[in-house]
Amino acid sequence: MTVPPPLALMMELTHRCPLRCAYCSNPLALEPASQELDTASWRRVLDQAAAMGILQVHFSGGEPTVRSDLEDLVGHAASVGLYTNLITSGVLLDSLRIDALAARGLEHVQLGFQDCDPAGSESISGFRGGFERKIKVAGWLRQRGLALTVNAVMTRHNAVRAGALIDLAAELGARRVEIANVQYYGWGLLNRAALMPTRDQLIEMTAVVEAARQRLTGIMVIDYVIPDYYAKRPKACMGGWARRFVNVTPTGRVLPCHAAETIPDLAFDRVCDRPLAEIWTDNMAFQKYRGIKGMPATCQHCDHREIDWGGCRCQALALAGAADAVDPTCERSPNHDEIQAIAAREAMTGRTDFVYRQRSLG
Amino acid sequence: MTGNGRRVVIGASSVPRFLPHVRFQHDPVRDRWIVLAPERMFVPDDIAAEILQRVDGARTVATLAGDLAQDFDAPAATVTLDIITLLQDLADKMVITA
Ligand code: SF4
Ligand code: SF4
Numbered sequence: 001m002t003v004p005p006p007l008a009l010m011m012e013l014t015h016r017c018p019l020r021c022a023y024c025s026n027p028l029a030l031e032p033a034s035q036e037l038d039t040a041s042w043r044r045v046l047d048q049a050a051a052m053g054i055l056q057v058h059f060s061g062g063e064p065t066v067r068s069d070l071e072d073l074v075g076h077a078a079s080v081g082l083y084t085n086l087i088t089s090g091v092l093l094d095s096l097r098i099d100a101l102a103a104r105g106l107e108h109v110q111l112g113f114q115d116c117d118p119a120g121s122e123s124i125s126g127f128r129g130g131f132e133r134k135i136k137v138a139g140w141l142r143q144r145g146l147a148l149t150v151n152a153v154m155t156r157h158n159a160v161r162a163g164a165l166i167d168l169a170a171e172l173g174a175r176r177v178e179i180a181n182v183q184y185y186g187w188g189l190l191n192r193a194a195l196m197p198t199r200d201q202l203i204e205m206t207a208v209v210e211a212a213r214q215r216l217t218g219i220m221v222i223d224y225v226i227p228d229y230y231a232k233r234p235k236a237c238m239g240g241w242a243r244r245f246v247n248v249t250p251t252g253r254v255l256p257c258h259a260a261e262t263i264p265d266l267a268f269d270r271v272c273d274r275p276l277a278e279i280w281t282d283n284m285a286f287q288k289y290r291g292i293k294g295m296p297a298t299c300q301h302c303d304h305r306e307i308d309w310g311g312c313r314c315q316a317l318a319l320a321g322a323a324d325a326v327d328p329t330c331e332r333s334p335n336h337d338e339i340q341a342i343a344a345r346e347a348m349t350g351r352t353d354f355v356y357r358q359r360s361l362g
Numbered sequence: 363m364t365g366n367g368r369r370v371v372i373g374a375s376s377v378p379r380f381l382p383h384v385r386f387q388h389d390p391v392r393d394r395w396i397v398l399a400p401e402r403m404f405v406p407d408d409i410a411a412e413i414l415q416r417v418d419g420a421r422t423v424a425t426l427a428g429d430l431a432q433d434f435d436a437p438a439a440t441v442t443l444d445i446i447t448l449l450q451d452l453a454d455k456m457v458i459t460a
Contacts, residue, residue, distance in 0.1 A: 005391060007403065053391030055398060083385060083398040107383040108400035147383035147400045170367075175381070175456045176400060218369030218454045 003242075003281045003290070005053035009082075010060055010247040011042065012258065013070070017063035019089050020126035021114065022354035023153060023188040023195055026062065027261060030359055031250045039069040041272060043076050045248060048276040050080035054246070060087040062250065071100045078105025085110060087151075090137040091130050098140045108147040110178075111138060115158045116168045124157060126356040138172040149176040154205065156197040156347060163208045169220060176221040179209055183227070183235075185259040187357045189318060193346040194354050201347075202230055228329040229343035233304060234311025235329075241294060241313060242286040246276070254279045256286050259314040263323045289313050289323075296326045298333075372423065372449045374442055376460035379419030384457050386414050399457055410448050417458070423449065 015030040037045075049057065057077045064070055065088055077084050086101065087110045111134060115121040121131040141148050150169035154162060162179055169177035181202075184192050197205070209224045216222065228235050238245045242256040249255060252271040260266060266285035280286060289310075292300055299310035311327025319328040320335045328335035372378065380386055385398040395411040397404040406414055412434075416426045427442040434441075452458040 053389070055389065055396065055403060056401070058401070085401050107385075110401065145382060147381075149400055218371075219367060221456050 005277070006242075006246045006280060007054065007244045008056040008058060008246075009045070009049045009054045010058045010245060010258065011045065011064075011073075012060055012062060012247065012249050013042070013064045013067045013073070014250045015062040016066045017061060017089070017357070018066075018091055018127060019063070019130065020356035020358060021153075021187070022124055022126075022191045022356055023155060023182040024357040025183060025185040025188055025258060026357065027186050027259070028190065030062075030357075036067075036250045037248075037252045037271070039072060041252060042069075042073050045252075045271050045276060046073065046077050046080055046082065048271075049246075050082055052277040052280070054082065056083040056085060058085045058087055063089055063092065065092045065097070071097075071104050074101055074106050075104035083107055088112065089125075089130065090134045091127065093137045093140070095140040095143075098137070098144050098146070102144045102146055106146060108149065109141050110149040110151050111141070112151045112153060113165065113168070114153060116152075116161055116164050117158070120158050120161075123352075124155065124354070126354075135172070138174075142173045148172065148174045149178060150174040151178045151180055154179060154181045154197070155195040156201055157195075157352075159197045159201040159205055162205045163212065166208070166212045166216070166220075166222065170216060174220060176223065178223045178225065179205070180223075180225040181205075181227040183225070184229070184318070185262075185314065187355070191354050193349050194351040196229070196343055196347040197227065198347040199230055199344060202226060227343070228311075228315075228327075229339055231329055232331045233329070234308050234315070234327040236308045237312035237315070237327075240291075240309030242280070242290040243309065246280055254283065256289070257312075257314065260285060262314050263317055265323075296324055298326045302332070370453045370459050372446050372453055372458075372460055374422065374424040374427070374446070376423050376449070377419065377421065378417050378423060378426075378449050378453075378458050378460045380417065381456060381459050386417075397452075397457055399455075404452075404455070404457065409444065413445055413448055417449075 014036055015026055016033055074084050084106050085108045090111045114125045118131040122128050152165040166177055182188050182195050213222050238257045247255045247258050253268045268285050269279045269283050292305055295310035299305050311330055313323045316325040316327045317323040319339055326333040328339045389396045395406055423445050427438050427445055431438040431441045449458050
């Protein structure tokens with residue numbers, strides 16, 4: 001059977017970042033700058049991606065704008081026909097750089113906001129002045145006519161400001177806002193007890209989002225991501241393992257999702273060693289959990305199997321101790337009640353002792 | 363261009379066009395039409411693809427409906443309604459403007 005090609009490529013150009021967000025989903029073992037792929041290698045990845053039928057590329061990180069070859073790579077992606085998205089905190093951008101990126105064919109920028117309160121923003125990102133800078137950046141993006149998404153990362157510390165963040169996004173001229181509750185991977189998982197919202201906060205946030213959707217229909221699209229710890233069923237992680245997305249790390253390791261390296265018995269290939277299309281089809285990590293036959297038995301026989309694709313393997317490992325277990329955020333998992341209890345308990349701890357993202361925990 | 367602070371309402375006299383940074387193109391690998399938008403994509407069904415291929419920022423919905431009614435030998439009133447429904451939905455998804 002032939003495997004349909006992915007739709008989107010996530011290029012993690014670097015793990016370097018001036019911010020130190022407590023919720024960062026990068027791995028705890030950050031890849032060093034000295035081993036990052038060079039420009040020529042990334043260009044080859046883009047060529048291969050376009051040839052195999054990938055349609056969109058997301059330049060991400062870390063902070064992709066720390067790479068001085070970003071303009072070159074955006075230009076190359078556009079020249080091979082890929083739709084280009086930049087996922088950035090914005091703090092390193094200035095109007096000249098935005099002009100250059102737009103001139104090279106950048107279509108869309110997803111600008112991350114930690115909060116709409118400067119102090120809250122600083123406290124969670126360990127970076128001063130970020131909020132003010134982002135407001136400027138949004139203005140330049142708008143002037144330059146780029147499509148803008150505001151990505152608002154939600155925790156219990158800014159949950160009450162979901163409505164204000166939506167209003168801010170609309171004021172900034174965003175076409176789309178994501179009210180994105182933290183997903184607990186990497187540093188976010190490490191800091192879970194200091195981030196998790198309460199169930200009541202979540203109910204309130206959901207109501208705020210619903211009301212804003214009514215009010216802003218046709219003006220701004222609102223995407224809403226809840227923490228699935230409180231849900232009945234898991235999120236359709238990556239739209240299904242090895243189904244729509246392929247992720248390349250700064251050093252060129254090819255993953256079905258950015259957290260896949262937490263699963264110990266998977267072996268990954270590098271883009272320098274093997275063509276991307278071949279990795280997508282044949283690499284054991286991609287094959288292992290792909291499609292219905294890669295799901296836990298409970299999921300294989302469940303009506304939701306092609307809705308949530310059996311949830312998240314990395315979350316199953318983190319929460320149930322086995323990557324092939326039913327995702328514990330599903331009510332059919334034996335661990336479901338325990339997970340909901342943990343979330344509720346952690347949300348009440350009032351902890352604010354973040355472990356900021358850093359190069360070494362030692 | 364980003365949001366402009368008001369909802370676009372599609373009617374027979376609207377002149378629809380794709381928003382900037384939205385691409386409607388044929389995907390040769392999968393042999394189908396596709397709408398590429400910021401971090402999203404939509405796969406139109408066959409009828410929607412026929413309509414979207416005629417959206418050029420110059421012709422009105424009524425003109426498009428006339429063309430399609432003739433090409434597919436269908437009543438113009440029904441076609442007009444189908445087009446308005448599709449384009450309003452896409453306007454609310456920030457894909458189409460007028
Ligand atoms: S989540 Fe924060 S620290 Fe992590 S890459 Fe994004 S901006 Fe940087
Ligand atoms: S059993 Fe599996 S497929 Fe069914 S809802 Fe739960 S996670 Fe999804």
